[in-house]
Amino acid sequence: MTNIKFDISALKKFVNENEINEIKPMLNTARDELLNGNGVENEMRQWMTLPTDYDKEEFNRIKQAAKKIQSDSKILVVIGIGGSYLGAKMALDFLHDNFYESADSNKYPKVIFAGNSISGSYVNDLIKLIGDKDFSVNVISKSGTTTEPSIAFRIFRQLLINKYGKDEANQRIYVTTDAKNGALRQEVNENGYESFIIPNGIGGRYSVLSAVGLLPIAASGANIDNLMQGAANGQEHYMNAELEDNGALQYAAYRNILYRKGYTNEILENYEPNLRFLAEWWKQLAGETEGKDNKGIYPSSANFSTDLHSLGQYIQQGMRNLMETVVRIDEPKSDFKIPVTGNNNDGIQYLEGKSMNDVNNKAFQSVIIAHTNGGVPNMVVNLKNQSEYSLGELIYFFEFAIAVSGYLNGINPFNQPGVEDYKQNMFALLGKPGYEELKKKIEK
């Protein structure tokens, strides 16, 4: 039993029945590369068994740390960028109230992210938001030397020390980093911070189910036991099920079939506003995994029905290189009945007393029909609900699918050789010792 039904019934016009059989040998080879570790970069597959094979002692310490943060902090500042930010942000939005960051009084601390930009204004605004409220810091970085989080950690550690003194500040800093090496591990050793581990075999974009994501998620009051159980259920299913019963393998196959026909842009969509960051997390997962060697599906996103009134025109009638993947929630968190007014001024009397979720669902069905008629292939990920358990499975679904998809497209799914290019230039322009030659070259 899985909480996901992957639906390709809207692909009939775009993919013939024979195509899935004909790509299946390659798909199986790609899957075997992943499962058996005979593909490139095979040491980076530790995320694959993480939902069942994780450090239980650390997991309990994460829950204890979350409890301490809940007891002594109104705000948890989470410092991280890329994979050290997007997974937790996605999960917090997915699991909580649409306004959990705005609510006046939360039972649990607000989790606010920092060190994910270099904006001075953002830092000042966050310091103002913290004001005289109690807060703690969770800094997340494998190397401890990534520029954005390093700057933010200097700032918010100083703020903690100014407010609480060094001893108590040390009790309010939680570090998630490499087990042995790096700048933050050294800080842990010197200051006795509580610390958690980013395992070597897990890249940033596959790290949400490690301490990277788990501590912020737990601190927010969500149930990480259920999250891991859902992911374990996903692991059991997607690692073992055959293609016919394996939505993740199907998703990997069909998006590659479509890509090879010229559908080179994929839009991940939803019908619930608090799924917005699911797409941001997925964009890193898909884009950073597959966008290399001058190829790969370009990942973008839309939030419906909102963006039907902005991007809808383009999707319906623009360039025909788009495919859409919809993540739809079968049982949304709550519902609302459309009020009865007794008049039809607004033209919606025919909806009186109906459930908004039913209307939302009809909008979803209508869009599938309209967009496929317009020439855009659609795939649907039906997810049972917005529980921690379902989210765990959804995370595993996408991680597994995208890794297979990468091998299937003949690239290395676990490296990211292009992300260093601008950093080298930046170090040179900023005058970092050791980059003098590059600086001269750039200035010429």
Next chain:
Amino acid sequence: MTNIKFDISALKKFVNENEINEIKPMLNTARDELLNGNGVENEMRQWMTLPTDYDKEEFNRIKQAAKKIQSDSKILVVIGIGGSYLGAKMALDFLHDNFYESADSNKYPKVIFAGNSISGSYVNDLIKLIGDKDFSVNVISKSGTTTEPSIAFRIFRQLLINKYGKDEANQRIYVTTDAKNGALRQEVNENGYESFIIPNGIGGRYSVLSAVGLLPIAASGANIDNLMQGAANGQEHYMNAELEDNGALQYAAYRNILYRKGYTNEILENYEPNLRFLAEWWKQLAGETEGKDNKGIYPSSANFSTDLHSLGQYIQQGMRNLMETVVRIDEPKSDFKIPVTGNNNDGIQYLEGKSMNDVNNKAFQSVIIAHTNGGVPNMVVNLKNQSEYSLGELIYFFEFAIAVSGYLNGINPFNQPGVEDYKQNMFALLGKPGYEELKKKIEK
């Protein structure tokens, strides 16, 4: 004098000098279609002179309404979708604190949007957020029969009546709609709501400088006089300046030159987190204007340096059909000096005492170099600051550029024929009277 400098110096590798001269006759023709009204759909150009030619009496009523809302409401629920939402949301984020929606005590009301999705959970969460706080409603819809805002208006009007009784509720409802026709105009006539006008000659995506955007912006405490003055300055400049001195015309020209070479995806980028919704507004403006007849640049977005750690890999090394347009702020709202710690554990001692904004700016320069080296053409919109005046000019810059760009690409920039398709299906599936035949057809 303008507050925008449009910079194409990073295009050298991608566009030869002769190309701009060779497209210039077509560009001038497109500009003249817009200026002289000899293009298609010419009655929809009223936005072009709106910054100087607007109803001053209404403008003053908007300011008075904003004052009343500030005096009696902690929350203003703005009900609108598409162009009746994105412009105001973009402006609010751009002009205010990064956490203006989360801050505990605001001098001005929080502006929260509704009626921009069909999520029942969102409605319940918003009602919980309002709680026992005083609030008002601004409903924005030209026809008054768009499904999402119609549902939301029923709900939040009822909430107002329950809380305040019908008479005071009527004083807390502000309607922005057609001057004479439509469901909301009828409601205004029946209930005496304060009302404002969406002019006939202005489409939703060009409406932010009408009452559609102005009331929410003014209610939030921003200065709409300065906003309009900046837009008027933009109007004076971009309507009159020749290509050599006209950034908007240049932007229209170069993005079309690049599009015809195969750069069919454009990414709008920024380096300040509160510019995130600038791209959402721009996506509607560009995508809905140009995405038709199976052509048009696909608009997407990224927020830097954040997304350099997610989409950066794809942009650097993925498919080479991308172009980037960066909106950069010359003088950000505030700055922060990187703290001195006396050690180099984190590898950033060389940045101690430096301004974050300077580092951010070096990141921007480094990315331009890296991405153009990687094969992605880059254009830069340098904006002086994040004032209302600068925002007014920026809005006009993009509106003018995209309208010219649409004519230049040989499409109708002011219609949106594709947005009705899914709505027809939806009416049929929901059982709206009059759609029985279509319903039968779909069910077959």
